[in-house]
Amino acid sequence: MYRNKFQFCAKVLFLMSLTIVSMNTSAYSDYITNLVFNGYIQDSAGDIDVGMYSAPVVFDWNSDGKKDLLVGQRLNEYDSNNNLVAVHGYVSFYENVGTNASPLFDSPSYIEACNTVCNYLDVIAGG
DSSP states (O other): OOHHHHHHHHHHHHHHHHHHHHHHHHHHHOOOOOOOOOOOOOEEEHHHHHHHHEEEEEEEOTTTSSOOEEEEEEEEEOOOTSSSEEEEEEEEEEBBBSSSSSOOOOHHHHHHHOOOOOOOOHHHHTO
C-alpha cells in the first residue's frame, strides 16, 4: 500500500494539519459557534452514518486515483455514575471501491500511526 514509511507519515501529518486548521478556523473571538446540519455524507449506496463528533475529509489516501473517505471521530467513555472518565479519538478509513464519479466506500478500518500511544514527534520521526 505504501512505498515507504515516509509516505505513510507524510499522509498522517497532512491529516493532522487539516484537523488543526479546521479546529482553528471554526473558533470565534466571542466563543459562539453556530453549527449547521448540511446532511449526511453519501456514496452510491446511500447515507454513511458514523455517529456524533465526526470530522470527515475526502482524500486519496491509498494513492489509487480514487478519493477515499477519512473520518476523525471522538468517543466519550463514562463510568457507572455517568461521569466522563476518558475521551478517545481515532481516524476511520473508508476505501473508495467505486469511482470518483460514483463513489462506493468499503467497510471502515482504523488508521494506526504507532504501536503505542503516539505523539506528534513520534509521527514526524516515523514511529
